[in-house]
Amino acid sequence: MLFPQLEQLATPEVISLPETASVQSALKLMKEHNIRALVVLGSRGYRLLQAKDLVSFHLQGIDFSVPLAQVHLPKALQLSPQASVEEAIQLIGVNQVEQVCLVDEEEVLRGIVSYTDLVQSLDPELLAESQSLGELLRGVQVLQVNKEMPARVAFSLMQQQEVSTALISEEGVPLGIITQTDVIRLLDAGQDLARPIEEIMSSPVFTLAANISIQEALIAIKDKNFKRLVVVDESGRVVGLISQQDLVSIYYNQWFGLLKEKHEELSRRNQELQQQNQLLSLVLDEITHAVLVVETENRVLFSNQAAEQLLGYSRTALQQNTLNRILAGSAQSAVLNEFYERLKLGLKASLECNLLLTSGTSQPLQVKARPLLAGEAPLVLVAFSVLSEKTEMLAG
Structure with missing residues (x-):
């Protein structure tokens, strides 16, 4: 299998704003295009505004009318459009973000690649992973909150634990979910975040059984175009969350491992052939x-x-x-x-x-x-x- 270059997977039309635009303008643009990250253009180069940044600004009491130049934003991760998928996986994984900007030699933004783009390029039939979701998620902790918790408190917990999702559950059974997309929607609508989380959560929750394979999970997450899916056991209680990031990492790590094995086998066989050729040459010269x-x-x-x-x-x-x-x-x-x-x-x-x-x-x-x-x-x-x-x- 040959992995495509990033420019073949990228979204070429990048949603962006100048740093002179307000945080509120950025929020509305993200809501309008249903995106969780937006590129900010300015004197400091390419910056990335993410949904979690908006939560942080809100919790800090920052006025959303201020220009983007006055708030702290991380520098966008950058790679060449000709870079490999492997480079993107490594860069995104190390920095714990979900997007990477493609910037050419002249510092022109040519596109953006997210985990969603990577997932859509995967072929489940090539994933020879038999491990079940339950085995993969064993011991993984998920942020679960009760339905009476104020939304502001739930957002604060997400910020503290550096997670993009909170499950609303009762005795381990999922009732609803709050994601970064919901955060953008609520902030844009000016919702009262003192309200109980159950009044603004997304419900019902689409779930997967813990005993299905990772291959089946990849098919489901591609078909539903979800960023993550809730995994439950036979009694319907939460086992964990499986995200696009998890599946992309599993998929490519497996292929990188197989390619490494094939490369080592090919090197060994080439060495054997060289030895045989040398022997044959010696015989012929006699x-x-x-x-x-x-x-x-x-x-x-x-x-x-x-x-x-x-x-x-x-x-x-x-x-x-x-x-x-x-x-x-x-x-x-x-x-x-x-x-x-x-x-x-x-x-x-x-x-x-x-x-x-x-x-x-x-x-x-x-x-x-x-x-x-x-x-x-x-x-x-x-x-x-x-x-x-x-x-x-x-x-x-």
């Missing part, structure tokens, strides 16, 4: 006759020193050549065609020819060939002997 080993399309794979001396080619030049080119014009077309046809059929073949050498002289030669290995990539041993010599290497 043969006094000029010998070539050719493969598919008669391309020269190996040669010995005697062949190099007779034909006047270096070993590198021979391995960039084909038997067809070496023998071209050395015999009648009908004779050459019959020779090659027999080789294609896996039969022994021979011919006598007057070979034009690289020195400009011609040499009467006998050429004998016999199959070494059959199959999709057959190998053929070709031996050259000067006609004045009676020695024949490939008798019969």
Whole structure:
């Protein structure tokens, strides 16, 4: 599997505002476009305003009419549009954010990539993970609050625990959920955050059974286009939350692991082939006759020193050549065609020819060939002997 470059996954039309715009303008724009983060443009470079920042400003009592330049905003994570998915996963994971901006060499913003974009690019059929959701989430704590808790207190707890979601539950059974999207909606509507959380929570809650596989969870989260899903046990009690971030990390970590194994296996096999090739070259050099080993399309794979001396080619030049080119014009077309046809059929073949050498002289030669290995990539041993010599290497 080849992972796409980030520019192939990115949302090219980035929602942004200048730092001279107010926090309130940013809030309304985020609500209008149903987004949880917005890029702020200004003298400090690209900054990112997230839903959790709006909660923090509200809890601090910051007036939303102030310009964005006057509030603290983190610098947006940046990568090249040609960067790999692996780089984005690592950068987002280390910094615990959900977006990365794509900025070209001229510092122009070309797009933004979120976990939602990454999830939509995944193919569940390629995820060979049999672990269940319950096993994955074992021991993971979820922020759960009771339905009478004031919304302001619930938001404060989310801020303190640095989570983007709070579950409203009763005896472990999920009743509703509050996410960053809800926060934007409530702040934009000017809702009274002293109200009980049950009056403003999103309900009912879409849940997944703890015994389903991670592959099934990925299918569900793609189909529903949710940022996260609540996982429950057989009695309907909360086991945990599975997010897009969790699934993306599992998916790519598995593939990175498989690619690493394949790379190590390929390196090992290449090393074995190199050793075999060195051994074969040593054996061929001990043969006094000029010998070539050719493969598919008669391309020269190996040669010995005697062949190099007779034909006047270096070993590198021979391995960039084909038997067809070496023998071209050395015999009648009908004779050459019959020779090659027999080789294609896996039969022994021979011919006598007057070979034009690289020195400009011609040499009467006998050429004998016999199959070494059959199959999709057959190998053929070709031996050259000067006609004045009676020695024949490939008798019969």
